[in-house]
Amino acid sequence: MVQTRSQTEKNIRKDVINNSEERHNRETDHDLGGSNHRAKRQKVVMTETASPNSEKQEVSFNNKNKNNIVHPELSSSSSVTVGLEARRHTVKDTINDNNVSTIHNANFGSGFTVDVSTESFSFGVSSNSGGGGFIVEQDASSANSLQTSIVSKYFAGSTKTVSSLRPEQRTRMEQSELITNEGGISNKNNSNNDSNASASQNPETQDLPPLKPLKKFQNYVDYDFSKMRDSRDPRNFLSMDMEKNPKCNECDKSIDLDFKFSKIFGVQVCFACKNKFPEKYSLLTKTEVKEDYLLTDAELRDEELLPHWLKPNPHKSTWNSMMLFLRMQVEAFAFKKWGGEDGLDREYQRRQLEKQKQKEKKFKTKIANLRKRTRTDEAEKSRQRSHTHEFGPAVLIPETGVSVQTCDSCGIKIEVVEF
Amino acid sequence: MVQTRSQTEKNIRKDVINNSEERHNRETDHDLGGSNHRAKRQKVVMTETASPNSEKQEVSFNNKNKNNIVHPELSSSSSVTVGLEARRHTVKDTINDNNVSTIHNANFGSGFTVDVSTESFSFGVSSNSGGGGFIVEQDASSANSLQTSIVSKYFAGSTKTVSSLRPEQRTRMEQSELITNEGGISNKNNSNNDSNASASQNPETQDLPPLKPLKKFQNYVDYDFSKMRDSRDPRNFLSMDMEKNPKCNECDKSIDLDFKFSKIFGVQVCFACKNKFPEKYSLLTKTEVKEDYLLTDAELRDEELLPHWLKPNPHKSTWNSMMLFLRMQVEAFAFKKWGGEDGLDREYQRRQLEKQKQKEKKFKTKIANLRKRTRTDEAEKSRQRSHTHEFGPAVLIPETGVSVQTCDSCGIKIEVVEF
DNA sequence: GCTCTCCTAGCCTAC
């Protein structure tokens, strides 16, 4: 099997949640140039190492592991097939420590969080154990049906409407107020937004703030009392009868479910399983989703189609918030959109090829122009001898079935070696 | 002042109206490849020459004519300064005969036209003299105030909102029903559209069709009778008292006003003056406007901001309609947007420069890479062109920490990608 | 591995 981009490009970033959150909470705003990312993350990790709350975990995937082999029989399925496709799921032999931490941290601190997107005024205070008084916003079945209906909505007609939204659709999207899953409050400013609440989630804060509404609540309108739940309703709390508590969809045992994942993505999963299956539960930034799954802005803007978690921009908190998407949801939609995993890969290859063709086309015209120029002198000739190739992306040649990389400067092609 | 594009690129196409209309009416649909335009237009002219209705006129501008000199003192003004700026207004020494004909032709034939955008049901039948029973849709003052208020609307806030419409604006635009200047009927399908009415305007048709509503009328809704004018109202006809008739804004004498220009652009101008001042009254396609005046799709989509005349696509009548804009209106807005004529020219220059810089940047990197290229004897060169590298085993370079493979034949090294 | 917006280019589409 040919491996294309990403053996170096893409890794599963099962850590991205906390990573960005930690960064946001602990880092100062200076020195955030784009090229400093690696250094920055190093710094963060060191901080994390000292953190009493950090729960580190060494994850090691090996490329030769059978897990990384694509299962073509799964690819054409339109259900959420989560094969460990090489391109998107290949991980370096050892994930850098920098990148390892878990969502657990986010709920460890005594920060109190206010749910501004659901119908209850009760304040959920997450605790270390994950039990005791936090509210289960929605159950798995309703969340799943939501997701399903939306996907079918988008794919009911011709596939043409999928790849791009028409203006009317955009209009509809922008106008539609976000209705929560179970009805109730609809809030124009709602958007799973942590941007303004991050301070209260800071693990450093050890005292509970007084129970007064956040500023955000001043935006509240349209309370539908008929649909509001009494937060004292015992159903909203974990029951002493373990059978009655919602359980992790993966292990069907743990009730230590990730609060945020349930609320934002409508997915019931425990912290352990979430970390165990990054190919399903890792989070991707919008930019990553666009690059890896070839989704568009319009699609990612549609919260009903693909929910996202807004987090403060790690580069600068005042900038546009970072949008985090759940891999399994993104993947399900992308496979639908592109015709399974194979279709997605084909399209990716097509674009890489297109890109390379464009490059070469321009290159050829440049060369043609260059031919008219004067001959280079001997010094230049010798300089030309030492040449480090700068290979472009690997492009699959359908005829031969092998991928090829082309050097941008001299144009030589090398076959991409299978590993 | 620097003169940029267009002494050869751009001409005033004072003829575009009839040209496209004639083309649409007379030409068959085959053989409409993009490169055939010139030939096509030649063909049209020959037909026009034989037309008994065509009123030809030789227009000759000379490039060295003082008219073509830019008047900087006019440029900073935000009013409709119509200096003959070189770039946009330069005309070839002699306008090609092909391009000369007048809007008069459109109204000469016995085609009857139905005004679908104004409040009257009366059918205006244009005659050669331009008099007798056609309806004056609006007067100059109201049209001008419309234009003025819209421009100020767009420039009231920061200039940032000008260059691009926000989604809400787009939404608003798409939803807003087109209200005619004087109120009355609002018709969702209205848009100064000739696409479906062109057949009835065909000069070849010599018999008046029976007076029944066009299909278009079946879309009519929302009649506001309180605002409808009685078409028998003598004010709606040309008066015997010449003083009472609306007059050309240019010469202030002729009442032989261009019906279409009044209705669509809200501009009162006689046919003679229209042809006399192409720098004000010539029409531009949307593409031209974008290129020459640096306006955006969003701006040109806004009919309230810049009205446009929809004509059948000259390439193929079933394709998207051609949008024709009035130069003086486009220019007024563009000057507002870019800060006068100078500002527009600056921006144009800036973009040209940017384009060139980008080109050169890419070129330089290519060249830089090319310089490093091995260039020995011709035999080796040809060998290198078709050369499949045979890489040896990966070797770790301790200094850099990366593994490297070396080609046995040419010796190039590639960094081994980590998996 | 941040997101938005604008601009550009290229192609196809439009019945």
Place this chain on the structure above:
DNA sequence: GCTCTTAGGAGGCAC
């Protein structure tokens, strides 16, 4: 000198 849509790149960035 037809128009629309889209993908992709480059900057600056709801303070």
